[in-house]
Amino acid sequence: MVGQVMQVLRLFGPARPELGVTEAAELLDRPKSTVSRWLAAMHREGFLARDPDSGLFRLSLSLAALGEVARASTSLQRVARPLLEALVDTTGETSNLVVLDGDAAVNVEVVRSRRTVQHVGVLGRRLPLHATAAGKSLLAWAPPETQARILCHPLPRLASRTLVDPEALAMELDQVRAHGYATAASELEEELAAVSAPVRDHRGEVVAAVTTSVPISRMTPDRWDVVIHEVTRTAHDLSSELGFRAP
């Protein structure tokens, strides 16, 4: 039942701020009666708010409050924020902190570029692991069962250069592990390029990824080098703050 609560919560996002019973049931591939009861129980307990006119559900303000408690009690974002801001200063582009959540990458901190033309990172947005630099960064060091689950079937194409062949992705992950960073270009969206590097904690576990996302028109060859250098340096600095010591 705990799993079902989280399954429902994860249906909501910036693109889908509210939901009805029928749509939720389709998304979850569950009978309408079951999902109706789930949503009702979650509304009753305060996870969801319900518009009395439309009957649609949305995440509740109580959940927002709990989220703030979570942020305040977690050292990762508090420590990351100034480093991400510095990264925006040096690259001129939007920087993100991304974590692995199930089989998706989730933006948990976003510092936006000051340029009028920028990639707009969205807090809370869930991104496919195979088509994003951050996703590859996280997947490269994810538990073997997570990697196996992603690599056991062809992957959805999202843009012209999405890696859809599991073998190609596996080789890409080998490159990520060898270089210590990941890149993506026209894989999630046609005009989006990104560089990402893993963040390690005091045990050496990869717990997040630092990413810079760039409109692809600005990514000249020498620009790639600058961004890669700055992202990997930021990830390294953040790792140090979290107690990571290189061997």
Add this chain to the structure above:
Amino acid sequence: MVGQVMQVLRLFGPARPELGVTEAAELLDRPKSTVSRWLAAMHREGFLARDPDSGLFRLSLSLAALGEVARASTSLQRVARPLLEALVDTTGETSNLVVLDGDAAVNVEVVRSRRTVQHVGVLGRRLPLHATAAGKSLLAWAPPETQARILCHPLPRLASRTLVDPEALAMELDQVRAHGYATAASELEEELAAVSAPVRDHRGEVVAAVTTSVPISRMTPDRWDVVIHEVTRTAHDLSSELGFRAP
């Protein structure tokens, strides 16, 4: 089971960022074995993070991300922020947006005073309804069963002027409803004064309270008038933004 998830989540707060099995079991008045399983399930499903060294649980970053989605999809805080900031400008004091969550008032938005001596509002903090201006504001228009539940027994004393007699509180709530705002002084904390007014949505339902909290040393008689005027005006403006139309 949904209820249990929320019960556990609500144990965490700024004063209690992490918890072990035994302490959680005591707080919940449940057998250790049950709570151990709850926490393990919630960790597995992503609600809680667990420090591998200490074994203690804390709210997860996934929950923080969900909280951000909740905030972004809710019109209340997006609309309230600029008005709360203006309120800080006019009063010089910390302003808060507070919602009713079960039998407690919860800070869901805080804009801090720029003075070095200020009341420090804490996001996510849960406050007793009977001892806070915001709590009284929310309680005065809460469903009858909520009011009955709070007013059916003596209330805990927290400071020298806490209202502990249910009848006295009921009369105070009548005053709140008559004046359209609530005040509190030395009721939650000895040196804390506050003014609060209800926020209504398009249906006329009270959905939140706007509050200004002030170190009591700054609350001279004419100061009360200024703060009351600004708080009620802000609550009224926010209500209008939410579609409220006075009869």
Add this chain to the structure above:
DNA sequence: ACATTGAGTTTCATAATATGAAACGCAGTT
């Protein structure tokens, strides 16, 4: 007025899961 559609809710027999007490495992202390 009646029938249809579609959203969400409720009922009921059955299946699945949760529960608390007790035992267990482990690390630290005496």
Add this chain to the structure above:
DNA sequence: AACTGCGTTTCATATTATGAAACTCAATGT
């Protein structure tokens, strides 16, 4: 070695969840 305290696992029993089908209600079309 024994004890303490934390967290986990086992097991008999209790409790709750589930899916299919029926139901309710509002809106729409004939």
